[in-house]
Amino acid sequence: MTTRSRWTAAAAALTLMAALTACGGDDGGETDGTLTVWSLENLTDRMQATQKIVDGFTAATGIKVKLVATDENQFSSLITNAAAAGTLPDVVGALPLAAVAQMHTNELVDTEAAKAVVDQLGASGFSPRALELTSQDGAQLSVPSDGWAQLLFYRKDLFDAAGLAKPETYDAIRAAARKLNTKDVAGITLATVGNDAFTQQTFENLALGNNCQLVDEAKAVQLESPECLATFQLYDELIKNWSVPGAQDVDTTRATYFSGKASMVVWSSFLLDELAGLRNDALPTCAQCKSDPTWLAKNTGVVTAIAGPGGQPAQFGEITSWTITKDSPRGDAAQRFVAYMMNEGYADWLAIAPEGKIPVRKGAADWNKLPAGVDSKKPLAEIYPAEVLDALLKSPDTFQRWGFPQKQGALVGATLGELPVPKAINGMAGGELDAAGAAERAAEDVKTIQKSLE
Numbered sequence: 001m002t003t004r005s006r007w008t009a010a011a012a013a014l015t016l017m018a019a020l021t022a023c024g025g026d027d028g029g030e031t032d033g034t035l036t037v038w039s040l041e042n043l044t045d046r047m048q049a050t051q052k053i054v055d056g057f058t059a060a061t062g063i064k065v066k067l068v069a070t071d072e073n074q075f076s077s078l079i080t081n082a083a084a085a086g087t088l089p090d091v092v093g094a095l096p097l098a099a100v101a102q103m104h105t106n107e108l109v110d111t112e113a114a115k116a117v118v119d120q121l122g123a124s125g126f127s128p129r130a131l132e133l134t135s136q137d138g139a140q141l142s143v144p145s146d147g148w149a150q151l152l153f154y155r156k157d158l159f160d161a162a163g164l165a166k167p168e169t170y171d172a173i174r175a176a177a178r179k180l181n182t183k184d185v186a187g188i189t190l191a192t193v194g195n196d197a198f199t200q201q202t203f204e205n206l207a208l209g210n211n212c213q214l215v216d217e218a219k220a221v222q223l224e225s226p227e228c229l230a231t232f233q234l235y236d237e238l239i240k241n242w243s244v245p246g247a248q249d250v251d252t253t254r255a256t257y258f259s260g261k262a263s264m265v266v267w268s269s270f271l272l273d274e275l276a277g278l279r280n281d282a283l284p285t286c287a288q289c290k291s292d293p294t295w296l297a298k299n300t301g302v303v304t305a306i307a308g309p310g311g312q313p314a315q316f317g318e319i320t321s322w323t324i325t326k327d328s329p330r331g332d333a334a335q336r337f338v339a340y341m342m343n344e345g346y347a348d349w350l351a352i353a354p355e356g357k358i359p360v361r362k363g364a365a366d367w368n369k370l371p372a373g374v375d376s377k378k379p380l381a382e383i384y385p386a387e388v389l390d391a392l393l394k395s396p397d398t399f400q401r402w403g404f405p406q407k408q409g410a411l412v413g414a415t416l417g418e419l420p421v422p423k424a425i426n427g428m429a430g431g432e433l434d435a436a437g438a439a440e441r442a443a444e445d446v447k448t449i450q451k452s453l454e
Contacts, residue, residue: 034064035333038078040094040320041352042069049352050093053345060344063333075099076413083108088325090334093145093341095321097133097401098416100142101409103323113324113331115140117338121361127396130319130360133404142321143338146350146357149395150205150316152303153257153271154264158185159301166301167264170210170234170308177242180263187242189262190235193249194426195419202266203421204402205316207231210308214402214446215411221450223421223443227310232435234308236428247429258296260286269392272355275300276383278373294383302388304395317399319360354380360396367393410453411446420445 039050047069054065068089070078076099082088083106092103103109118140123131130144154167158180167173177187191199212228215221222228239248244256250267254274257265274282277293288295305313322338324331341349347365350357354370368389371377380389403412415421424442427433433441 032064033330033333034066035091035330035337036066036068036089037091037093037337038068038070038089040070040072040075040092040096040099042071046352049348053341053348056345056348057337057340060340061333061336063336065337072096072099076102079103079108080106088328090325090328090330091337092323092325093320095142095323096318097321097404098409098413100134100321100323101404102413103325104136104141105410108326109141110324110326110328110331110334111139111141113335114143114322117143117322117324117335117342120335120339121342125362125364127360127362129397129399133319133399133401134321136407136409142323143342144319144321144360145342146359147317147319147396147399148356149269149304149358149392149399150201150266151269151271152205152264152266152306153275154301154303155180155299156301157299158263166303168303168306168313170206170230170306173264173306174234174237176263177238181242185260186244186256186262188238188264189244189248189253189256190239190266191248191250191253191422192239192243192426192429193247194423196249196422197416197419198250199422199425200416200419201268201316203231203235203425205266206234206306206308208314208316208400208402209306209311211311212308213406214415215406215408215450217406219406219408219450221443221446223446224439227308229435229439230308230310232424232428232439235425236435236438239425239429247426254282255285258282258284258286258289260288260296268356269358270353270356272297272380272384273372273374276373276378278376278378280375297383302384302391304391305398313398314400315395315398316401317396319396319399320357358392358396411450414449414453415446418445418449420449 041050051067054067058064134142134144152167162179164176165172167176181187191202193199207228210227210231212231213222253265254267256262273279276297277283284296286296305315307313322341324334324338328334342361350359350365350367351370354367354372359365359367368381369379372380403409420442424438428438
């Protein structure tokens with residue numbers, strides 16, 4: 001699972017099939033002036049919410065839009081096939097950075113159209129980092145819309161009782177995990193499964209703040225650098241000494257923290273509504289939560305950016321974008337649509353899942369007051385203190401990602417398919433590798449992937 005998507009692949013595939021059937025089975029460009037828009041927000045309720053925004057755009061402009069649900073896991077093959085068949089959509093929405101990079105590599109994005117929309121809305125109103133991550137060589141590849149943040153959640157009550165510092169550095173995380181680890185409560189729970197992108201996101205979130213990079217400016221793999229080795233060593237200590245035994249993934253780490261059996265967990269901002277008891281199939285189960293479903297949320301602190309001894313505070317985050325495809329005969333209408341989604345329709349778009357749609361355009365929506373949750377709805381401002389939400393709103397400015405500053409988006413996409421770092425971490429968790437061995441294996445695997453792209 002990429003943590004922006006809490007959906008299973010099976011559910012996504014079913015949604016895709018249903019949407020294509022509803023749209024007549026044709027997901028390519030229209031010939032009658034109708035815009036074709038693919039959206040990776042493909043759950044049924046999210047598609048319905050998006051359709052309402054689209055209907056508002058049509059009512060305001062007279063421009064018809066055909067909305068098509070698209071599965072993120074199938075996107076690469078779908079967009080490649082559409083390009084080959086000459087049936088590209090006019091716009092693609094909710095597109096993660098690696099997919100934007102893939103489209104740009106294949107010369108499928110209209111960079112001038114994206115820049116025109118950003119200029120129209122005002123570049124100064126966007127998160128500078130969001131614009132940086134969606135640009136290359138001075139070209140604006142897409143219009144950044146929103147993002148989700150990888151965060152470290154921690155038990156404030158346990159930290160306060162033990163007199164521990166906020167876990168925002170390697171040393172503080174290590175000290176807290178050691179001190180708070182007991183037979184009943186783990187110091188931390190971290191992902192260790194080798195075939196899950198969530199493990200990669202967890203590791204990268206720690207690595208970025210120590211200036212551990214995937215590659216350097218010369219494209220040389222850096223996973224055996226001192227900065228990366230220090231991150232592997234920290235991860236190794238945490239999972240072997242103070243975490244939960246056995247394979248840990250996106251579901252088990254959440255369940256452990258929700259049951260009150262871990263003092264810290266690294267998870268995405270999608271956890272925020274679940275932590276507050278707003279999603280029935282992922283409710284907190286700690287003893288105190290039985291009488292107060294919001295107890296865990298009230299007693300949880302959030303760290304948005306972590307610093308290692310060799311770096312500055314940083315965090316993993318995903319920016320999702322609107323892309324306008326190259327050579328669309330409806331390019332002007334496509335620009336109007338994206339500008340509408342980023343302005344008049346922006347608040348409703350963010351409201352689809354505010355906990356996972358942190359705005360990257362400032363002042364365009366009152367994000368704190370948007371209703372979050374699935375089975376129950378409540379504004380995040382009614383659950384979390386202002387300092388937590390303010391930190392989240394600022395978090396896109398501290399987002400960093402492996403490979404993108406070095407123009408290696410294609411390599412990033414390929415590694416997300418092969419997952420060399422999660423496999424090395426799984427080797428550490430099983431006792432097969434130490435930190436140095438894990439770094440070496442991950443580095444060699446990335447070099448192999450790199451050569452395959454040449």
